[in-house]
Amino acid sequence: xxxKYTEPFIxxxxxxxxxxxxxxxxxxxxxxxxxxxxxxxxxxxxGIVGDLRGNxxxxxxxxxxxxxxxxxMMGMEVNEFDEMAQSAVSELSNxxxxxxxxxxxxxxxRTDISTPTxxxxxxxxxxxxxxxxxxxxxxxxxxxxxxxxxxxx
Amino acid sequence: MKEIKIVVVDDSPxxxxxxxxxxxxxxxxxxxxxNNLEESIDAVTRLNPDVVTMDMTMVGTNGIECTKAIHLVNxxxxxxxxxxxxxxxxxxxxxxxxxxxxxxxxxxxxxxxLLINRIMADEELFTELDGLYYTVFKEALTDTCNKxxxxxPDFQQxxxxxxxxxxxxxxxxxxxxxxxxxRMILDMAYDTAKKITDSLLKKDxxxxxxxxxxxxxxxxxxxxxxxSLLNKSNKLLGLRVAPPTVVYGESLNISKSELDSLASTxxxxxxxxxxxxxxxxxxxxx
Numbered sequence: 001x002x003x004k005y006t007e008p009f010i011x012x013x014x015x016x017x018x019x020x021x022x023x024x025x026x027x028x029x030x031x032x033x034x035x036x037x038x039x040x041x042x043x044x045x046x047g048i049v050g051d052l053r054g055n056x057x058x059x060x061x062x063x064x065x066x067x068x069x070x071x072x073m074m075g076m077e078v079n080e081f082d083e084m085a086q087s088a089v090s091e092l093s094n095x096x097x098x099x100x101x102x103x104x105x106x107x108x109x110r111t112d113i114s115t116p117t118x119x120x121x122x123x124x125x126x127x128x129x130x131x132x133x134x135x136x137x138x139x140x141x142x143x144x145x146x147x148x149x150x151x152x153x
Numbered sequence: 154m155k156e157i158k159i160v161v162v163d164d165s166p167x168x169x170x171x172x173x174x175x176x177x178x179x180x181x182x183x184x185x186x187x188n189n190l191e192e193s194i195d196a197v198t199r200l201n202p203d204v205v206t207m208d209m210t211m212v213g214t215n216g217i218e219c220t221k222a223i224h225l226v227n228x229x230x231x232x233x234x235x236x237x238x239x240x241x242x243x244x245x246x247x248x249x250x251x252x253x254x255x256x257x258x259x260x261x262x263x264x265x266x267l268l269i270n271r272i273m274a275d276e277e278l279f280t281e282l283d284g285l286y287y288t289v290f291k292e293a294l295t296d297t298c299n300k301x302x303x304x305x306p307d308f309q310q311x312x313x314x315x316x317x318x319x320x321x322x323x324x325x326x327x328x329x330x331x332x333x334x335x336r337m338i339l340d341m342a343y344d345t346a347k348k349i350t351d352s353l354l355k356k357d358x359x360x361x362x363x364x365x366x367x368x369x370x371x372x373x374x375x376x377x378x379x380x381s382l383l384n385k386s387n388k389l390l391g392l393r394v395a396p397p398t399v400v401y402g403e404s405l406n407i408s409k410s411e412l413d414s415l416a417s418t419x420x421x422x423x424x425x426x427x428x429x430x431x432x433x434x435x436x437x438x439x
Contacts (some may be wrong), residue, residue: 039402047328047336047395055328055398063356114328114395115412115434117336119320123402126365149396 006030006133008103009056009146010095013137028136028143035132037125037147041065042081042110044093045125047114052104054129054150058093062120064142065089081120082102090116091148159275160196161186162219163235164207172206172235174262179266190214190222191315197226203276204253204269209243220250231272256333260407278389279413279435285386286379287311287416288432290337293379297371297424302352306420317417320405321345321428323365325372329380331392335433337379338407339372345425369397375429385436397432 004093010147037043037057041118042065062081069085072092078084078085092114101111114127127149135146157180160241161172163399169186176183184200187193187210197205205223209216220232234247234255253272255264266273291308322343328337328351341349343364350358358364373394412432420427 020351039400043400045326045328045398045400047330049330049393053157054396056351080239083409087411090408090411112330112393113334115336115410115432116332117326117328117338117410118408119324119326119400120321120408121404121406123320123400123405125397126362126369126401128369128396128398145174149398 004107005052005150006135006148008100008107009096009148010135010137012099012104013135013144014148016092016095016098016099022139024138024140026138028138031136033132033134033147035127035130037127037132037134039119039121039125040143040145041122042089042118042120043125044116044118046091046093046097046116048097048101048111048150049114049153050111051153052111052150053110053153054068054148055127056097056100057125057127057147057149059145059147060089060095060132061142064139064144065120067140067142068092072116086118086120087122090118157181157204157269158184158200158201158202159182159206159269160193160200160212161202161206162188162216163192164208164211165186165208168208168235168258173266175260175262175270176206181264181266181269182201189291190219193219194222194226197223197230201227203273204229204231204233206233206235207252209234209238217246217250220247220252224415226252227273229276231269231276233265233268233272237267253376266436275436278387279333281387282383282390283414284431286383286414286431287418289382289386290375290379291418293382294339294377294429295351296378297375302349302423303372304423305410306418306422308337308418309373312417313415315409315412317408317409318417318428318430320400320402320407321426322405322429323368323399324405324407325413326394326398326400327372327376329376329392330395331380331384332390333392333435335412335431336410337372337376337394337430338430339368339375340428340430341368341409342425344399345422345427363406365399365401370397372397379431388425
């Protein structure tokens with residue numbers, strides 16, 4: 001997959017997370033993987049259509065999800081990955097994808113995004129296209145994955 | 154379009170009079186006004202308006218607080234902020250309480266009237282989609298099963314509750330994009346997915362990938378057909394589907410949705426139980 005399709009997701013992660021108050025965030029690695037995605041515990045799936053078509057899937061451990069939720073809720077303690085925490089992580093995935101979509105627009109690539117679907121437990125996912133880019137990000141030393149599965153429409 | 158009933162909330166009698174005149178001249182029916190929180194609650198309870206125009210700064214209260222109170226009475230009332238103050242913080246707060254739109258004072262009559270008409274047309278369109286989509290998706294699933302397997306699934310009643318779902322084993326997620334965003338989930342046991350694949354490919358499928366691809370394609374057909382039918386009924390919907398993602402595993406929970414309209418059903422088939430959930434979200438703050 002073209003690198004220019006992954007860059008907006010990396011930038012969006014770095015910008016949005018720092019705006020939310022995370023200091024310790026960086027990109028660890030970018031790797032092309034097959035269509036099979038092993039879930040780290042929590043995933044959020046969003047569909048994309050427009051000049052590009054496919055999905056972006058955010059993956060993180062429950063620990064990481066709770067940390068995100070806690071920071072988004074002004075430092076409130078989050079012990080359980082409950083409804084409120086799930087809602088916060090869904091909202092983050094929306095913000096990340098919308099920000100990436102805005103960057104695509106500035107590259108004259110039009111994209112529209114669907115509502116997010118959040119799933120958790122022990123499972124695997126299979127993307128619709130053979131090639132998926134796995135962007136491994138770090139957030140307070142916890143891995144946060146962005147799986148980008150996009151093709152030109 | 155039906156007559157649009159409006160309540161004007163503003164603590165300045167001058168603003169109330171001006172907005173009332175302006176809205177009446179534009180063809181709206183201003184059914185009442187209110188100057189504070191208590192009067193606002195009373196007015197919307199008695200008059201059940203479609204739209205409330207809301208001042209932002211009022212003595213003893215503010216537009217956000219009043220909007221929350223109004224939505225407790227009726228969450229479907231569209232609140233339009235009409236205020237001289239508008240900055241990022243207000244916009245953020247406004248979004249949180251689901252404000253339908255805002256205009257800045259001094260008010261341009263045409264701008265306000267256009268905004269209200271657009272909000273109400275959008276509401277009518279969402280209501281139209283809301284009344285249609287469940288039947289259409291059910292028909293699309295029935296039609297797909299009929300064409301592919303010569304069988305008609307036996308549907309249980311429509312369920313509109315929003316709760317965490319435990320997957321039966323395999324879940325296909327398809328994002329829907331258009332005038333309104335949404336998603337479809339088709340969920341079934343792995344054994345059901347295998348039986349469907351065996352029936353379609355006329356062999357004993359042992360390959361997991363083959364099974365996943367088959368279920369993904371079947372779901373894609375259902376969602377694609379349903380969205381085409383919905384677009385035919387009203388082209389303003391402009392719905393399109395994103396490619397399917399298949400999620401499978403021993404322990405898989407589907408979180409509660411953040412959608413404004415949700416419908417799901419279970420259907421018995423010769424292959425086992427199929428669970429289908431569809432939902433849509435209204436547009437964001439204008």
